[in-house]
Amino acid sequence: MAKLQLKNIRKEYNSKTVPIKDLSVDVDDGEFLTFVGPSGCGKSTTLRLIAGLEEPTKGEVIINGETMNAVPPGERNVSMVFQSYALYPHMRVAENIASPLKIRKTPEGEIEQRISEVVQKLDLEKSLLDRKPRQLSGGQRQRVAVARALVREPEVFLLDEPLSNLDALLREQVRAELKQIFKSQNKPVVYVTHDQTEAMTLSTRIALLYDGVLQQLDTPYQIYNYPANSFVAGFMGSPQMNLMTVNCKGQKAMLGDFGITLPELSEIPSQIVLGIRPEDVHLATETDEEVVTGKVILVEDLGKEQLLTVQVEGGTDKQLRSLIPADQSWNSDQVHLALPVHSRHWFDVERGNRLS
Numbered sequence: 001m002a003k004l005q006l007k008n009i010r011k012e013y014n015s016k017t018v019p020i021k022d023l024s025v026d027v028d029d030g031e032f033l034t035f036v037g038p039s040g041c042g043k044s045t046t047l048r049l050i051a052g053l054e055e056p057t058k059g060e061v062i063i064n065g066e067t068m069n070a071v072p073p074g075e076r077n078v079s080m081v082f083q084s085y086a087l088y089p090h091m092r093v094a095e096n097i098a099s100p101l102k103i104r105k106t107p108e109g110e111i112e113q114r115i116s117e118v119v120q121k122l123d124l125e126k127s128l129l130d131r132k133p134r135q136l137s138g139g140q141r142q143r144v145a146v147a148r149a150l151v152r153e154p155e156v157f158l159l160d161e162p163l164s165n166l167d168a169l170l171r172e173q174v175r176a177e178l179k180q181i182f183k184s185q186n187k188p189v190v191y192v193t194h195d196q197t198e199a200m201t202l203s204t205r206i207a208l209l210y211d212g213v214l215q216q217l218d219t220p221y222q223i224y225n226y227p228a229n230s231f232v233a234g235f236m237g238s239p240q241m242n243l244m245t246v247n248c249k250g251q252k253a254m255l256g257d258f259g260i261t262l263p264e265l266s267e268i269p270s271q272i273v274l275g276i277r278p279e280d281v282h283l284a285t286e287t288d289e290e291v292v293t294g295k296v297i298l299v300e301d302l303g304k305e306q307l308l309t310v311q312v313e314g315g316t317d318k319q320l321r322s323l324i325p326a327d328q329s330w331n332s333d334q335v336h337l338a339l340p341v342h343s344r345h346w347f348d349v350e351r352g353n354r355l356s
């Protein structure tokens, strides 16, 4: 039995606002599960439901086999870390870290011991312990917030966009630290972010939400390489996957003037969505088959690579993006692009579901 279970959760604020439709997810000890999705898809609501800050309209939140629906937040034995740190401004860092233990009337000696362990684990300088939160940098404040969550030794950790207020460099550094720290806790970690890089790098599994509905629940590898539908395909990966609705003619999908062999399908539709990641579209060599030709209309220099946007011949609304090494040269009037068979993703037009 998984440590944390969400069973058929539905959350309605009113008949029109239903941020979670019917969500079931299990999270085991040692798992790092990330809810990811665009703004308003219901990520924070899910976390708040687990913490007990919101009540589900239907369904159950279960921790250690026990239904938590009627258990108030303070008694759920979960720790939550917020984007805004939520530190007490009038308390010193040490008091902030100790606060969940004080509430539980933990003996002073044990509090000191646990603070010293957590300070060491997080590499927090001892000199910071006497400061007030306003005297800390953003990164330090977030470490203190994480320390406060760890010191409590909860059954489940919840983190709501904890890195969003940090600048890009610091975010990368704290991200790596978080991964290490939570790996050693061997408890379920539920993390929320809208940042797909964070989701990919931190998680053992990703739950991608859209409009309150789980689109895919899988490892980062599966989500990236076998997206369940065109929404997942477009959301995960940067630069974004090329996704084009194209007409089918015989056994081919027509990308402008060029026929691309369709996968094996029980029935050939009149239209289909072809997806291919920019890093999989490369400048064609003589051995490539099914080459697509077009004109370069935009070049974005990314340092190590260049991102080309190519207007496909014969398809005014068809543009392909190709990520190629920065030192590769090309003829802007006519580039030939290869779309390797194994890198192609196919989705149905109506629902966007993966076809192969």
Ligand SMILES: Nc1ncnc2c1ncn2[C@@H]1O[C@H](COP(=O)(O)OP(=O)(O)OP(=O)(O)O)[C@@H](O)[C@H]1O
Pocket (backbone or CB within 6 Å): 013, 017, 019, 037, 038, 039, 040, 041, 042, 043, 044, 045, 046, 194
């Ligand atoms: N207390 C509330 N009353 C009514 N509607 C709410 C309430 N809290 C959230 N919502 C709505 O529920 C939906 C989901 O909100 P939620 O905060 O879970 O989204 P999110 O995925 O975390 O978004 P973001 O990334 O912007 O934080 C939104 O449409 C939001 O406006």
